[in-house]
Amino acid sequence: MAYKDEQLNEEKVFKDPVHRYVHVKxxxxxxxxSAAEFQRLRRIKQLxxxxxxxxxxxxxRFNHSLGVYEIVRRILFNFEGREHWNKEQRLLCLCxxxxxxxxxxxxxxxxxxxxxxxxxEFTRKIxxxxxxxxxxxxxxxxxxxxxxxxxxNKTYEDKLVISLxxxxxxxxxxxxxQRDAYFTGVSYGxxxxxxxxxxxxxxEDQVVIKSSGMHAVEDYIMSRYQMYWQVYFHPVSRSAEVIxxxxxxxxxxxxxQDYTFSLKPTHFLSFFTGDVSLEDYLRLDESIVxxxxxxxADEADPILSDLCVRFxxxxxxxxxxxxxxxxxxxxxxxxxxxxxxxxxxxxYLVVDSSSxxxxxxxxxxxxxxxxxxxxxMPNQELKELSRQSDIVESISGKKRTDHxxxxxxxxxxxxxxxxxxxxxxxxxxxxSQEK
Amino acid sequence: xxxxxxxxxxxxxxxxxxxxxxxxxxxIYILKNCDIPFEEKFEFHFYxxxxxxxxxxxxxxxNLGFIAESKEKKSNYYQYRYTMxxxxxxxxxxxxxxxxxxxxxxxxxxxxxxxxxxxxxxILYFKHLSKSEVEEKIQIVKKSSNYTATDIESxxxxxxxxxxxxxxxx
Numbered sequence: 001m002a003y004k005d006e007q008l009n010e011e012k013v014f015k016d017p018v019h020r021y022v023h024v025k026x027x028x029x030x031x032x033x034s035a036a037e038f039q040r041l042r043r044i045k046q047l048x049x050x051x052x053x054x055x056x057x058x059x060x061r062f063n064h065s066l067g068v069y070e071i072v073r074r075i076l077f078n079f080e081g082r083e084h085w086n087k088e089q090r091l092l093c094l095c096x097x098x099x100x101x102x103x104x105x106x107x108x109x110x111x112x113x114x115x116x117x118x119x120x121e122f123t124r125k126i127x128x129x130x131x132x133x134x135x136x137x138x139x140x141x142x143x144x145x146x147x148x149x150x151x152x153n154k155t156y157e158d159k160l161v162i163s164l165x166x167x168x169x170x171x172x173x174x175x176x177x178q179r180d181a182y183f184t185g186v187s188y189g190x191x192x193x194x195x196x197x198x199x200x201x202x203x204e205d206q207v208v209i210k211s212s213g214m215h216a217v218e219d220y221i222m223s224r225y226q227m228y229w230q231v232y233f234h235p236v237s238r239s240a241e242v243i244x245x246x247x248x249x250x251x252x253x254x255x256x257q258d259y260t261f262s263l264k265p266t267h268f269l270s271f272f273t274g275d276v277s278l279e280d281y282l283r284l285d286e287s288i289v290x291x292x293x294x295x296x297a298d299e300a301d302p303i304l305s306d307l308c309v310r311f312x313x314x315x316x317x318x319x320x321x322x323x324x325x326x327x328x329x330x331x332x333x334x335x336x337x338x339x340x341x342x343x344x345x346x347x348y349l350v351v352d353s354s355s356x357x358x359x360x361x362x363x364x365x366x367x368x369x370x371x372x373x374x375x376x377m378p379n380q381e382l383k384e385l386s387r388q389s390d391i392v393e394s395i396s397g398k399k400r401t402d403h404x405x406x407x408x409x410x411x412x413x414x415x416x417x418x419x420x421x422x423x424x425x426x427x428x429x430x431x432s433q434e435k
Numbered sequence: 436x437x438x439x440x441x442x443x444x445x446x447x448x449x450x451x452x453x454x455x456x457x458x459x460x461x462x463i464y465i466l467k468n469c470d471i472p473f474e475e476k477f478e479f480h481f482y483x484x485x486x487x488x489x490x491x492x493x494x495x496x497x498n499l500g501f502i503a504e505s506k507e508k509k510s511n512y513y514q515y516r517y518t519m520x521x522x523x524x525x526x527x528x529x530x531x532x533x534x535x536x537x538x539x540x541x542x543x544x545x546x547x548x549x550x551x552x553x554x555x556x557x558i559l560y561f562k563h564l565s566k567s568e569v570e571e572k573i574q575i576v577k578k579s580s581n582y583t584a585t586d587i588e589s590x591x592x593x594x595x596x597x598x599x600x601x602x603x604x605x
Contacts, residue, residue, distance in 0.1 A: 355491040367512035371481040401495040
């Protein structure tokens with residue numbers, strides 16, 4: 001029997017708190033799960049720094065990837081025999097679902113921003129490079145790794161296949177919303193996924209939702225909206241993210257200034273020089289990063305040391321709401337006051353915007369901008385979701401952006417009372433009234 | 436502060452009014468590919484390269500009152516227009532952001548349709564491939580757009596002009 005068709009003698013199951021069980025029967029899938037690059041995802045947290053706000057949010061990209069695979073497996077089971085669905089694409093869909101996050105690094109978002117990396121590019125490199133994953137995919141067919149990479153990169157010829165893994169209502173989002181809700185312990189994020197799976201219909205180039213399932217989709221959009229504000233945009237997680245990002249900037253700056261680290265930052269060297277090989281990338285996971293943060297807490301450089309102590313011991317920055325339009329003058333004054341008071345504003349006065357975060361809301365958008373969620377009406381016509389649903393339309397029109405100013409409250413409080421800058425800083429940060 | 440927002444404001448100061456979100460997305464992507472250091476992350480989507488980060492940043496600029504957005508109803512959808520406001524000009528005056536000159540590139544792009552810019556940005560997305568591989572890829576990912584050989588040739592020419600090259604390498 002061809003490798004691509006090989007089935008395990010007995011179906012394997014993974015217990016899963018979100019989907020109850022993840023079922024594996026295909027030999028290829030079983031082998032991919034055992035590959036070193038996939039196992040590495042156990043050491044990358046799904047929600048980055050959110051565990052500092054929600055103590056349960058320690059789940060990994062490994063859990064999530066299995067979940068996305070399981071959702072796609074169930075969708076394809078429902079698609080069997082339907083028009084437009086080509087069952088020859090089944091294994092490709094399952095592999096792409098399982099491997100879609102393979103290139104995520106430790107604290108992915110901050111790493112990407114500071115070191116100008118792209119996790120999608122590393123996903124491609126892992127799938128197409130000299131890796132265990134690649135060797136398994138090659139056994140299916142020489143061209144199979146490229147197909148999997150194309151689906152994940154959204155450049156595959158069959159757009160229906162792409163839309164299962166990546167669209168405004170895809171298996172990726174359906175898994176992470178439910179999984180993140182479960183592990184953070186919040187009561188949002190729940191929706192009737194079984195119902196959505198039952199009303200999904202394959203069309204030539206996209207998955208659409210039978211109009212009778214509109215209310216289940218409304219629930220999904222609502223939970224997406226609530227999760228963004230309650231979990232993903234949580235100001236305390238953003239504070240941790242700000243500190244994380246500043247640690248990486250500081251370490252890189254010090255390296256570029258020929259600073260001598262007490263502990264040679266071996267794992268980071270190629271990140272500092274901008275020449276990261278696949279091997280370097282795969283070696284750096286979150287346990288390694290946290291080890292360095294502990295070691296850097298004892299560094300001679302006061303800024304690196306302080307930031308690492310803050311991150312490790314959760315001594316985070318405080319924040320105030322900030323409007324860059326109305327408070328531009330105040331910000332400029334604060335910047336100068338922080339400098340005079342010996343707090344480097346490049347590290348200790350940080351404006352963080354909602355667009356600095358890697359999450360999006362549902363937007364119907366403009367024609368040709370981005371593919372929206374389409375409802376399949378009884379007359380076979382397609383209608384954009386927000387044109388049919390008052391709930392979705394009202395959420396789509398809401399103001400959803402904010403800016404916060406982060407700073408170390410303990411440093412400000414520790415300034416001597418007779419230091420002339422202190423009173424003015426407290427006034428500008430709105431701290432005076434609290435005393 | 437807000438360096439990436441300021442870069443976008445520089446774009447609007449140079450471009451004047453932009454009609455259509457799709458056109459805006461493609462223009463920023465093309466400029467980024469001409470080494471103008473915009474930092475928004477783009478991914479390939481149904482209609483070519485698209486940046487959610489850019490969409491959200493635009494929403495922030497509108498909510499801050501730096502960019503005015505107007506929405507007009509077309510037959511089956513809405514179209515958006517963007518212009519810089521007085522508050523936006525003030526913000527930019529406080530900013531230290533410096534970008535390489537790109538006025539000529541904007542002038543060239545503003546005259547083009549968003550459909551054509553979608554083709555140009557898609558070609559640029561596959562720039563790591565050879566010319567023939569790119570064209571093959573266009574036929575695959577843009578099957579429903581029905582771009583002709585003439586469209587594709589014009590797009591190559593356009594890229595060469597933008598990048599200041601006489602001949603695009605095959």
